[in-house]
Amino acid sequence: MEKDTLILAIESSCDETAAAVVKNGREVLSNVISSQIDLHTLFGGVVPEIASRKHIEKINQVIEQAMSDAKVDWDDLSAIGVTYGPGLVGALLVGVAEAKAIAYARKLPLIGVHHIEGHVSANFIEHKDLEPPFLCLIVSGGHTHLVIMKDYGEFEILGRTRDDAAGEAFDKVARAIGLGYPGGPKIDKLSKEGNPHAITFPKAKVDGSPYDFSFSGIKSAVLNYINQNKMQNKEINDADLAASFQQAVVEVLSDHAVKAAKEYGYNKVVLAGGVASNSALRAQFKKDCEKNGLEFYYPSPILCTDNAAMIGAAAYYEYKKGVRSGWDLNAIPNLKLGER
Ligand code: KG4
Numbered sequence: 001m002e003k004d005t006l007i008l009a010i011e012s013s014c015d016e017t018a019a020a021v022v023k024n025g026r027e028v029l030s031n032v033i034s035s036q037i038d039l040h041t042l043f044g045g046v047v048p049e050i051a052s053r054k055h056i057e058k059i060n061q062v063i064e065q066a067m068s069d070a071k072v073d074w075d076d077l078s079a080i081g082v083t084y085g086p087g088l089v090g091a092l093l094v095g096v097a098e099a100k101a102i103a104y105a106r107k108l109p110l111i112g113v114h115h116i117e118g119h120v121s122a123n124f125i126e127h128k129d130l131e132p133p134f135l136c137l138i139v140s141g142g143h144t145h146l147v148i149m150k151d152y153g154e155f156e157i158l159g160r161t162r163d164d165a166a167g168e169a170f171d172k173v174a175r176a177i178g179l180g181y182p183g184g185p186k187i188d189k190l191s192k193e194g195n196p197h198a199i200t201f202p203k204a205k206v207d208g209s210p211y212d213f214s215f216s217g218i219k220s221a222v223l224n225y226i227n228q229n230k231m232q233n234k235e236i237n238d239a240d241l242a243a244s245f246q247q248a249v250v251e252v253l254s255d256h257a258v259k260a261a262k263e264y265g266y267n268k269v270v271l272a273g274g275v276a277s278n279s280a281l282r283a284q285f286k287k288d289c290e291k292n293g294l295e296f297y298y299p300s301p302i303l304c305t306d307n308a309a310m311i312g313a314a315a316y317y318e319y320k321k322g323v324r325s326g327w328d329l330n331a332i333p334n335l336k337l338g339e340r
């Protein structure tokens with residue numbers, strides 16, 4: 001019988017310090033996440049310097065916890081996987097330096113992982129039968145990409161955002177309503193009490209580019225709506241506002257994904273990234289996929305937002321392909337999807 005592949009994965013690209021042990025790419029033995037959200041909430045967003053310092057403080061503790069939760073020994077490990085981009089450079093460097101040090105000391109292979117490839121791979125953990133090719137929409141705080149995952153580690157990008165990422169739009173609108181950071185989950189919750197058809201907002205589309213997105217128009221429309229109502233001393237129904245904004249965004253995301261799946265002939269549609277935990281987005285995808293005879297996959301909320309288990313899943317398939325990073329592995333803040 002083939003020996004199990006155990007990967008210790010590290011993720012520190014933004015404001016979560018995370019480590020996980022993943023078996024054969026699909027089974028999570030431990031998944032430890034130390035979130036800095038409370039710290040950054042004070043400033044209304046992630047402060048890069050604070051993020052880096054906090055990663056340094058937490059990383060050893062988080063890794064030790066991941067190893068102990070998984071009940072594995074250092075000698076049991078097959079490789080170390082680590083996010084090396086995209087993300088905040090100082091934050092990424094903490095994880096990359098740590099991963100290199102462990103790999104060097106324990107004589108283990110080192111595998112640099114693309115953060116977005118990690119988000120997509122979160123789906124492999126809970127859907128044991130899911131394999132590429134499929135169509136995938138990645139929606140997070142920093143990214144909005146519509147892609148075909150052709151094979152493990154192989155992507156064709158069909159569309160992307162021209163301005164803000166989907167999560168960024170949620171966060172900015174939440175700030176304008178006064179909900180605080182991070183805004184996505186707060187808009188999601190408040191929207192449940194509102195009417196999604198109360199206000200008509202422009203769609204997040206780009207004329208002439210069927211698979212691109214643009215969120216600046218809808219964001220400005222929300223801000224204008226707030227300002228105009230304030231000037232006229234009219235009371236704003238925050239729940240209706242949140243629900244209407246959310247509805248306009250999720251309709252376009254689902255519409256583009258379903259259209260692309262049909263045009264390119266894929267019958268599986270996959271969601272990934274922090275915004276993939278949005279309840280309205282999941283409901284819209286589910287409805288549209290059912291209507292069009294497409295299978296729909298998405299991860300549990302804990303695997304949607306940043307975590308290291310997803311990095312372990314992605315690292316496994318790179319490991320199997322023989323991909324190894326050298327000691328010169330560096331943090332690449334603007335690493336493109338599909339690039340090495
Ligand atoms: O994937 P992630 O943890 O970090 C990045 O790689 O960017 O995504 C974080 C983003 C934030 O913008 C947050 O507001 C958004 O995901 N988010 C949500 C929800 N949960 C997290 N947006 C909408 N609805 C949610 N339930």
Ligand code: ZN
Pocket residue numbers: 115119140141273274305306
């Ligand atoms: Zn992320």
